[in-house]
Amino acid sequence: MLPDALSQKLGHTFQDQALLKRALTHASADAITSNERLEFLGDRVLGLIVAEKLHALYPQDAEGALALKFNALARGAACAKAAMAAGLAEHVILANSEKSAGGRDKPAILSGVCEAVIAALYLDGGMAAARNFVERYWADQFEELGHDMRDPKTRLQEWAQARGKDSAAPVYSLKERAGPDHAPRFVVEAQVPGFDPVRGEGGSKRQAEQDAATRLLAIVVPQETP
Template sequence: MKLSAELQAFCGRIGHVFRQPELLLRAVTHSSISSKTRPDNQRLEFLGDRVLGLVMAEALLTADTAASEGQLAPRFNALVRKEACADVARDLGLGEVMKLGRSEMMSGGRRKDALLGDALEAVIAAVYLDSGFDAARGLVLRLWGGRIGAVQSDARDAKTSLQEWAQARGLPPPAYIELGRDGPDHQPQFTVEVRLENGAVELARSGTKRAAEQAAAKALLARMEATDDRA
């Protein structure tokens, strides 16, 4: 089986040449276009999620041998959450090679966090099945790059810091809600709300969903820490 030029270029971006190219084709095939002869990526996504989790857990333990479970858990969640996977997928141009049904394409499926994150996890599983765990580990560590160091440093991103603040007070992780998206496709603006179980809320607006989430988290964390100082 020979891959299309677009998928061959994608292989170059992830740094892996498939011995079984049908695995990559399956990994980028969404259920909206699957058939009996064209399986979708859902089973691969299930496997890839577990491979990603193991690689990240191992990487975090290695990167910070003194960190407690309470410190490691939010860092792990920040790295494997669907939004993080989608960010990596966007960097790779994965949305451009995904195989989608017409209705999913018309609804902006190539930009959706859930679809991008699932497809990236499926790609990880495809590499694992094609060449084993060491190859999959190498892929994940290449693709996540500096993100691993960022979440375990003192200068952690605002979302991770807010989650750690909440966890330290027995609260569940913050909830992020996309309230709106407007502007042209090439220059969108996202409005995001972050909410804690204690009722605290902040809004932010930015050119990417991730940046809006970070800005909202930073604002809410600053307000919560100020409240702590006054207590």
């Protein structure tokens, strides 16, 4: 039996406790009964809920503007942020090796668990249960839609271009790939002329590049501010 506190955070008491347990089980702990299939379903349920809400909130937006907002809300970073807000990290079921490697703090793992939990809510309580969770833990992110929604790599690229024609584009290089196939870990180095290279990591090469770009932006942008 999972803690009652978790049910309160999810806003739903599961009739099928095994379903919730599966949603919280990372492949490192049990590749056969992991949350990967639920993650697949949850991604689609989340997409529908977000798209429906955006369609209602922004009746004047063209398709392109809606797509930009959708991508900001449905990407892995948004799911990981919601997972942290919902307190899912402490309930993720991981192999001991993954726990030791800081798995509870890895955005890729948190994102997958969040999507799997959304699927479990949908299967156990219907769309209303899933929608309640998304509206609760994505509320701040919906409010932030007016902010810069470009992904970190795009922002770093545009920053480099704005420095002038002699400024080189950011360079990304893969430095490490570790972990099993079901839970890989990538380390990527990002570099722009005039600054020390910075490394980022993630569950995919793209996520690692975005993480590296985020870390590098935190260094270069303040130095460019008058």
